[in-house]
Amino acid sequence: MKKFLTLTLAVLMIVCCASCGSDEVKITHGTVEGNVYKSEFTGITFTAPDGWTFLSDEEIAKIYNYAADELVSDKFEDAVANAQSFTEMMATDGTTGSNINIAYESLTASGNTKMSEQDYLDAAMDQLKSMTTMTVELVGTERVTLSGQSYLRAQLNTTASGINMSQYLYVRKISNYMVVTTVTIVKGYEIADIEAMFS
Numbered sequence: 001m002k003k004f005l006t007l008t009l010a011v012l013m014i015v016c017c018a019s020c021g022s023d024e025v026k027i028t029h030g031t032v033e034g035n036v037y038k039s040e041f042t043g044i045t046f047t048a049p050d051g052w053t054f055l056s057d058e059e060i061a062k063i064y065n066y067a068a069d070e071l072v073s074d075k076f077e078d079a080v081a082n083a084q085s086f087t088e089m090m091a092t093d094g095t096t097g098s099n100i101n102i103a104y105e106s107l108t109a110s111g112n113t114k115m116s117e118q119d120y121l122d123a124a125m126d127q128l129k130s131m132t133t134m135t136v137e138l139v140g141t142e143r144v145t146l147s148g149q150s151y152l153r154a155q156l157n158t159t160a161s162g163i164n165m166s167q168y169l170y171v172r173k174i175s176n177y178m179v180v181t182t183v184t185i186v187k188g189y190e191i192a193d194i195e196a197m198f199s
Helices: 002-016 057-063 068-072 076-082 117-129 191-195
Strands: 031-033 036-038 045-047 052-054 086-093 099-106 134-146 149-160 163-174 177-185
Touching (some): 057 068, 117 134, 117 149, 177 191
Antiparallel strands (some): 031 036, 036 045, 052 086, 099 177, 149 163
């Protein structure tokens, strides 16, 4: 399962660095209570099924060398701006390795405030296709609704270390931030099953 998590984080870092001051909208860190993640900033509510676990604030903070309390303080905006890609939430099915990852990128910090969702996705695909450790095929893109909001969704077929995965990137621009939700399905789920976990 560590291989799946490492791969997912690697893909996420590339996707969220695609666009590689203060922003108009105040960004805040979401919360996890029991099996439910909620974000006021994105409007996302995600309910994890039995057998899924979330990264803790401590685990997320450790990735970026922050103290966990910085994620729930006024320093959160700085934490997002200072990271090329900031993992907001990650939930993983312990049995299959399938997972969901939500990340933020400050377009102000990267100097790309005029970048559209399509521009962002195009840049991400260019970077993913240039990787030598995996093969990535774009199946298609479409507009979908997730947690009541419109996202540009890309469907990918990804192969890494001999493992075939279906990946879905959901991209949404909120003011001068890009929100990227990455769904990695190793086995056991259809994308409709995953999308039904959002409300």
